[in-house]
Amino acid sequence: MALMPVADALAAILAGAAPLPEEMIALEAAWHRVLARDVAAKRTQPPQxxxxxxxxxxxxxxxxxPSVQLKVIGEVAAGRPFERKVGQGEAVRIFTGGVIPDGADAVIIQENTTIDGDSLTITEAAVPGRHIRAAGVDFREGDVLLTRGRRLADRDLSLAAGMNYPELAVHRRPKVAVLATGDELVMPGASPGPGQIVYSNGYGLRALARAEGAEVVDLGIAADTVAATTQGIRRAREAGADILLTVGGASVGDHDLVKQ
Incomplete structure (x- = not known):
């Protein structure tokens, strides 16, 4: 008989799928979660x-x-702006991350200067805008930088923090219940009886589900009876599972009861 192509099988599985409700979580806990809303910057970076x-x-x-001399009138460090305006013939000592003072429009790197007291001699001509990070060069307030449906990576968390978000709206984690069926299965560590094998598939499937961000409920092994299989499915509902993943019992033999 013809088997269903993988693409068709995937489409059939996803046909009834819908995004889970959103929840607000701390940014620290948002790695690998899926955004439920677009995220727009709350601030401009850099602000000045x-x-x-x-x-x-x-x-x-x-x-x-080159060789011009300027008078140094102050200093700018990161987080400590210079309040005065830079006038004609003046300069301000500045460090990386310092706000460009009013009146200045260029930075000469210290390697191209010599200093004697408050007298500064330059050895390279200044160019307007050189060595300056303009306000908003990274992003501006209102820019949408992370979009709904994105799975958040480490760099996304840094970006969200820079946009001034302490928490984010993400979709709730899906809860996946895994139920194995089969009289032939025994748990690892047990001694298989005649015709029995050690249950192994569920361990890999549960690990895959966790790796994709799901919460996992292990329902163990159900015997090959309608009652045991039905009870396993009922326990998945009782556990609040969004997805039930069965292992075995789905073929066309008399003891394959999952489809029934």
């Missing part, structure tokens, strides 16, 4: 123009020629 290098923030017009 920032230095990409250690050096000096200057006005490019004042530092167009």
């Amino acid at each position: 123009a920032m230095s990409a290098m250690d050096g000096y923030a200057v006005r490019a017009a004042d530092a167009a020629d």
Whole structure:
């Protein structure tokens, strides 16, 4: 007889599938979970123009020629902006991640300078915008950067944190119940009797389900009777399983009772 192609079998299995309800979980617990909503940035990154290098923030017009001398009027460190405006002939010591002070439009890296007290000599001409990370170069408030249906990887968690999300809406984990059937099966560690074999498939299937993010319920082995098979299916319902995965008993023999 003709067997059903794998693609058709998969389509038949998925025909009745629908996304599970959403739940809010802490960002720390969201790895490998599936987003239930689009995620738009709550902030702009970086929020202001920032230095990409250690050096000096200057006005490019004042530092167009090497060997020019400028007066250093202060310092900018990450998290500690400089409150004054950089005027003509002035420079501000700046470190990576520091906010570009008002009036400055370029950064000269420290390797291309010499300093004597508050007198700065440059050895490379400044170029407007050089060594500056513009506001919003990573993303802007309102940008949708993670979309519904995405399975969250490690980098996605970093991105969501940068977008200022402490928690995310994800789909509930599916609960998968695994039921084996067959009088011929015994558990690992037991001594098989005549005609019996050790039950092994369920261990791999349960591991696969866990690897895909499911919660797993092991229903053990049901004997080859209608009553035992029915009771196993009933226990899957009682456990709140979304999916029942059976092992064995699905062929056309007199003792294959799962289809019935």
